[in-house]
Amino acid sequence: MSLKLFELVGSDDTRPFSPYCWRTRMALAHKGLGAETIPWCFTEKEAISASGQGRVPVLVDGDKWISDSWTIAEYLEEKYPDRPSLFGDGAGRALSRFYVGWADGVLNSSIVRFVVLDVWKQLNPKDKDYFRKTREERVGMTLEAYVAEREKYLKGFRDGLMPLRLALKNQPFLGGDKPLQADYIVFGGFQWARTVSDFELLAADDPVAAWRGRLLALFGGLAGKNPSYSG
């Protein structure tokens, strides 16, 4: 039974950009699994209604519809226990939850400040009004005004990556010698930014940039082949 994955795209069907979908893409590759990609737009809620909610990633495995990148990772881990573990066995699964908390609650919400207008620019035209309206309500101003001073926030953003920098001081991946779901959870945010925007979040000599480079190179350059958005 072949797997299907609904992934968020913009005007280019071949360039998924959601940080959460990238977690799942990397998880599938980690397990050595292929999946048929189904490009999906924000306003196509009906296409994934069988999942019982309105967001992607959604993985379809036969008659099973599984949403949420964490739940999908758990599903893959349980269904394919003989393939490389996503959590590193032992307490790895429980310990990986904090990475979700940090990536969702700190990292990705900080990245919005830098790329939200660039996200809007590359959206499918039918999504643009929906996205602008919901996001401008959230930030209380136009997207243009919101990102206008993004340079001013860059130092604070980079300072906030200290936990990653410290963790990567003694090991190439958050998971240790080899990458794990914890790496993909965090990497999703950087890949999202890179896919929609040419704004450089990381200084070239930041160890976090070196780690991102290692993630971009995994699985034959799966993530690295997705080019930066060039406007």
Next chain:
Amino acid sequence: MSLKLFELVGSDDTRPFSPYCWRTRMALAHKGLGAETIPWCFTEKEAISASGQGRVPVLVDGDKWISDSWTIAEYLEEKYPDRPSLFGDGAGRALSRFYVGWADGVLNSSIVRFVVLDVWKQLNPKDKDYFRKTREERVGMTLEAYVAEREKYLKGFRDGLMPLRLALKNQPFLGGDKPLQADYIVFGGFQWARTVSDFELLAADDPVAAWRGRLLALFGGLAGKNPSYSG
């Protein structure tokens, strides 16, 4: 061979307060190990010179002097593999490093804002000048001025705990069903604050407060018995 642990104390020898020493106290208890406590003050660098550096915790095991709470945890894990694991096996050790990064780089440095004057107040008199001088240089003002507006920073601090809150949504401990070194790494900061100050960092209904309560109760109330400082 009995273990000895140098722990930072203030004017009360029986009340260790360093967040890093608490990581080690909890780790020893987790492994079911006792240790003779040696109260230590900031200015007693010579007493621990055999460790090759000037900070605590320092664990002495026969002729071995081991410093740094992470290195001590690794040492205990390797020396006592048959006792409950501190890292939860598998990739747990590698995945726990990010917790150190977050606790050192974000949590503990944020807590300073609220408790640094209270730390000074309860110090051993011989440490007071040293501490005030080094910390005031670091923050660029008197300790009194630094903490004067701490209430203003409380909301931001609590918002910054979102990663913990999200991680603890589905499990009682960061390590899962049972606490691990990852829990002790983070808990150290809260125990430090509680030991030196009556300033309440957490709202009573915060799930992080409930988790802290579970940590305080562990090992027969080891951490909970250390009373709050009352001035």
